[in-house]
Amino acid sequence: MPNLLAKGRLARWSGVAGASLATLTTMAGTVLAAAAEHAPNAAHGGEHASGGLPQLNPANFPTQIFWLALTFGVLYYLMSKKALPRVAEVLEARQERISRDLAKAAQLKEEAEAILAQVEKSLAGARAEAQGVIAEAAAGIEANNQARQAQLNADIAERLRTAEASIATAKEQALANIRAESTGIVRDITSRLAGVDVDQAQADAAVAAVLEERRG
Amino acid sequence: MDPLHQFQINSLFQIVLGGYDVSFTNSAFFMVVAVAAIYALLVMGVANKSMVPGRLQSLAEMFYEFVANLVRDNAGHDAKPYFPFVFSIFMFVLIGNMIGMIPYTFTFTSHIIVTFALAATVFVFVTILALLKHGLHFFSFFMPHGAPVALAPILIPIEVISYVMRPVSLSIRLFANMMAGHTMLKVFAGFTVMMISGMGALGFVTGLVPLAINVALTGFEFLVAFLQAYVFSILTCLYIRDALELH
DSSP states (O other): OOOHHHHHHHHHHHHHHHHHHHHHHHHHHHHHHHHHHHSTTOSSTTTTTTOSOGGGOGGGHHHHHHHHHHHHHHHHHIIIIIIHHHHHHHHHHHHHHHHHHHHHHHHHHHHHHHHHHHHHHHHHHHHHHHHHHHHHHHHHHHHHHHHHHHHHHHHHHHHHHHHHHHHHHHHHHHHHHHHHHHHHHHHHHHHHHTOOOOOHHHHHHHHHHHHHHHHO | OOTTGGGOOOEEEOOEETTEEOOEEHHHHHHHHHHHHHHHHHHHHTSSOOSSOOHHHHHHHHHHHHHHHHHHHHHOGGGGGGHHHHHHHHHHHHHHHHHHTSTTOOOGGGOHHHHHHHHHHHHHHHHHHHHHHHGGGGGGGGSOTTOOGGGHHHHHHHHHHHHHTHHHHHHHHHHHHHHHHHHHHHHHHHHHHHHHHHHTHHHHHHTHHHHHHHHHHHHHHHHHHHHHHHHHHHHHHHHHHHHHHOO
8 A cells, every 4th residue: 555655745746747737838828829819810819818817717716616516515415315325235235245155155165064074974884884795795605605515525425325336236236147157157068078967056156156266 | 729718618508696697607517517427327337236237337336445445545444424525526526627538528627716616625624524523622733743842833833834725735736737738738739730720731740749749648638637536535535534633
């Protein structure tokens, strides 16, 4: 803010400048006016033949003071009672609106921050919950896998046992067939080679003994 | 061709009141125009009461805030009741000066009696204000604080003279600036016309020089028109502050 001294100096400067300009131009003007008056076709020469400044003609003073007082009085009345209160009203309304809007904005910001905090909180909750669900699902899958693995193992063992049993049966069957066949062959061979007719039970016992011996 | 002819007062409507000639003159006409223009600007400007002001409303608000700041910064917060007075002074002088910048108009602020009457109004106003506020203590204003009592016979007359001269300097500053500027414009315009009529074809060339000066002077005159209104109101504010605070 420019200080009062500077303002005072400005006023003084412009006063001095104005006064000197006035002096200069009044002199120039008077010369020109004189020239105009002496010119043969001076249109307005007669109107103020006195040659002085119109400003210094006291005949003009009453009317100017009268109309100045009237117009300035009216202006002051209009400004103080009508115009300025209206402008002030508009400016105050705007100021009020601005501060109200600012307060509202601050309030909304606070609300938004509260909502944000809440969202973050529920987000964290949801995340924890999701972790739990994932862990649970993983455990379930693991358990399921183990159960199926066990079942599969049992199944395989069962099949193995069945297969082994059937193999054993087939072997037994084959052995029995071999024994019966061998008995027949033995009786046949002995009758043809030695002419001895070995009875069924004897031949069977002999084959069984040999088979037993071989197996051992 | 007379550069002072523009200051001539012409009666438009003869009125005599109590033996005085108070005719409606060209000066009075432009005072009425100024008041009407100021009132129209402010009232029409804020007629819509827009939250976001238009051009006219911005202008009206700008003037209001400009003068409000002027009063607050220079006359203090206690001077708020006198804001309409300073505003009226500022707008009256400013619009009066600006109307004068329109060709063929009359500049009522270029008449010493008008500016003196305005300055005297300010002077009487602040003096009454000071007397009402401080009573007889007001007269201590003429004896600067801390000055040796022995100097009183010298200081008091100086202070009284400087106080009484306030309306004189206030009015002459405005009057002289306005009259000087307008006379200069007319003088330089006259040079151009004289060169053309006196020097023939050559005059059209040499006449460009005063014309160019006149263009610059016109811009300068707009500055002066505003500046003088500003100075007049700022000094009014400072006088109000003196009246309220007595130093």
